[in-house]
Amino acid sequence: MVSLNVNGRTVEVDASPGTPLLWALRDELKLTGTRYGCGVGMCGACTVHLDGEARFSCQVRIGDVEGSAITTIEGLSPDGDHPVQRAWIAEQVPQCGYCQSGQIMRAAALLSRSPKPSRQEIVDEMSANLCRCGTYSRIIRAIERAAQEG
Ligand code: FES
Numbered sequence: 001m002v003s004l005n006v007n008g009r010t011v012e013v014d015a016s017p018g019t020p021l022l023w024a025l026r027d028e029l030k031l032t033g034t035r036y037g038c039g040v041g042m043c044g045a046c047t048v049h050l051d052g053e054a055r056f057s058c059q060v061r062i063g064d065v066e067g068s069a070i071t072t073i074e075g076l077s078p079d080g081d082h083p084v085q086r087a088w089i090a091e092q093v094p095q096c097g098y099c100q101s102g103q104i105m106r107a108a109a110l111l112s113r114s115p116k117p118s119r120q121e122i123v124d125e126m127s128a129n130l131c132r133c134g135t136y137s138r139i140i141r142a143i144e145r146a147a148q149e150g
């Protein structure tokens with residue numbers, strides 16, 4: 001049994017400490033907004049926040065994050081009105097949507113660290129998250145909008 005702090009709540013996960021956080025979130029806690037893409041740290045679909053920083057949850061073992069604040073897309077804002085989520089809607093970013101929760105989580109972490117990022121900073125940071133639909137230009141516009149309106 002491993003105790004985790006997820007979206008502000010303490011939860012017990014009936015899994016071994018070596019279980020990837022992504023598996024615990026999706027299979028044990030049913031927080032399926034965090035997506036499985038590659039499972040090997042290459043795509044970013046599984047991005048969550050660990051103590052406010054964007055991390056690939058498929059590459060994190062639950063036994064290593066018992067003391068960390070874990071935030072998933074479900075916990076980013078109480079009713080979906082985080083500035084990044086509002087900007088995502090305004091710019092109509094998603095296509096198929098599969099990668100988008102990971103993109104939003106990385107964008108939100110970027111803006112909390114750097115509220116007015118340059119375009120190059122946005123491009124560099126977001127290069128960790130792939131989108132097979134190629135929504136990259138709308139992602140950049142949405143982050144710029146969120147930085148202005150946030
Ligand atoms: S599923 Fe974690 S990086 Fe692809």
Ligand code: FES
Nearest residue numbers: 096097131132133
């Ligand atoms: S919107 Fe389809 S993979 Fe990104």
